[in-house]
Amino acid sequence: MVKQKHIDTRLGHLSLDPMSNYGIPNPPIYRTSTILSSSFAEYRGDVTMPYTYGRNGTPTSAAFEGAIAEIYDADSCISAPSGLAAITTALLAFTKAGDHMMFPDSLYGSSRRFVSQMLPAMGVAVEFYPPRINDGIEAYIKPETTLIYVESPGSLTFELQDLPAIVAAARRQKVTATSITIMVDNTWGTALHYPVLSLGADVVVEAATKYICGHSDISLGIAAASGAHGKALRKTMTNLGICAGPDDLYAGLRGLRTLRLRLEKSEENGLYLANKLNAHPMVLDVLHPGLPTSPDYPIYERDFSGSCGLFAFILPNNLPQEALDKAIEEMDIFAIGASWGGYESLIKQAHHEITQRNFAPSHEDGYLVRVYAGLENKDDLWADLERMLTTFAES
Numbered sequence: 001m002v003k004q005k006h007i008d009t010r011l012g013h014l015s016l017d018p019m020s021n022y023g024i025p026n027p028p029i030y031r032t033s034t035i036l037s038s039s040f041a042e043y044r045g046d047v048t049m050p051y052t053y054g055r056n057g058t059p060t061s062a063a064f065e066g067a068i069a070e071i072y073d074a075d076s077c078i079s080a081p082s083g084l085a086a087i088t089t090a091l092l093a094f095t096k097a098g099d100h101m102m103f104p105d106s107l108y109g110s111s112r113r114f115v116s117q118m119l120p121a122m123g124v125a126v127e128f129y130p131p132r133i134n135d136g137i138e139a140y141i142k143p144e145t146t147l148i149y150v151e152s153p154g155s156l157t158f159e160l161q162d163l164p165a166i167v168a169a170a171r172r173q174k175v176t177a178t179s180i181t182i183m184v185d186n187t188w189g190t191a192l193h194y195p196v197l198s199l200g201a202d203v204v205v206e207a208a209t210k211y212i213c214g215h216s217d218i219s220l221g222i223a224a225a226s227g228a229h230g231k232a233l234r235k236t237m238t239n240l241g242i243c244a245g246p247d248d249l250y251a252g253l254r255g256l257r258t259l260r261l262r263l264e265k266s267e268e269n270g271l272y273l274a275n276k277l278n279a280h281p282m283v284l285d286v287l288h289p290g291l292p293t294s295p296d297y298p299i300y301e302r303d304f305s306g307s308c309g310l311f312a313f314i315l316p317n318n319l320p321q322e323a324l325d326k327a328i329e330e331m332d333i334f335a336i337g338a339s340w341g342g343y344e345s346l347i348k349q350a351h352h353e354i355t356q357r358n359f360a361p362s363h364e365d366g367y368l369v370r371v372y373a374g375l376e377n378k379d380d381l382w383a384d385l386e387r388m389l390t391t392f393a394e395s
């Protein structure tokens, strides 16, 4: 479908070719390891074949990856069996001994574990930078710097990063444009709300587990890029033997069809709850870059066309931890759990998860509670949260 059409129209038609499949719109699920050759010329690769071995790609993976590449306007995309696997594969594509790589201090916890525990063993110097450093990043760049990683907003504390300023600083420092790779985890913004490749990033990674699949039943990841970056992703995926299962890839492609509707509903519910919390006397701070009261709002308005249902708020920690545990455990709709992007609302406490950070977070001190607003009725969700706050206050 032509690129000039609105992305919402394209979402409904990406990777469809019904007339090559008996008129059936959705591409079939190909489950295979073996792909037969009709001759040894084919088997040896003397004749180029579109697919050679299940792990290396099938029409099912090509349909999903092609759709993601298109919505990011990238020429290449790889898929992986989880968001974390996509992130680690993408990082390994640009890793060599002697490199210096920089990561925001608000990095997603499992990504932080990988870069802290695995990259140094490969001879990489890993440095964390304050998430709101923006063009001050220039002072951190060394001659050996090869990669700057961005996650905007950051996990749990939701600081935005000034991606264009970081890109500009990196390009100023290194005249050969490709020598510092800018990689962005765009799971929060998605291709619909945060066009990170158009803003200058080289590689985008996303946990398709969240909004793309959208029903809390699939683990899937993507990494997309163009040119040499795209080729490096594919080569690393092949070398590592990374491949997502065909049923999950099919579910990912199907999820894209309704992504806009689910994302917008979750975003609307999230903003509704965040505004209510902002006005509640018990709440010390609301960490949501889409609120005009957020210090990141100018960046949000400039670079994002929307938000999502994931944010956090701060409660006073002069009341006992057990009181907060109990108030949340007694909630009716919100369930205690990690992950997000599905249909159901989730809540968790996260103050104990940010203790390993190098820089003090800039929000008010207190209990950090993360909320994922799902697709339920927003007044029911607020009633549940308000009751929880009352129970906590009265404990």
Ligand SMILES: Cc1ncc(COP(=O)(O)O)c(C=O)c1O
Binding pocket: 082, 083, 084, 085, 108, 155, 185, 187, 188, 206, 207, 208, 209, 210, 219, 220, 221, 339, 340
């Ligand atoms: C920002 C972010 N990136 C990546 C991931 C990893 O995704 P997955 O759970 O599919 O490995 C998560 C999961 O919570 C996440 O929140």
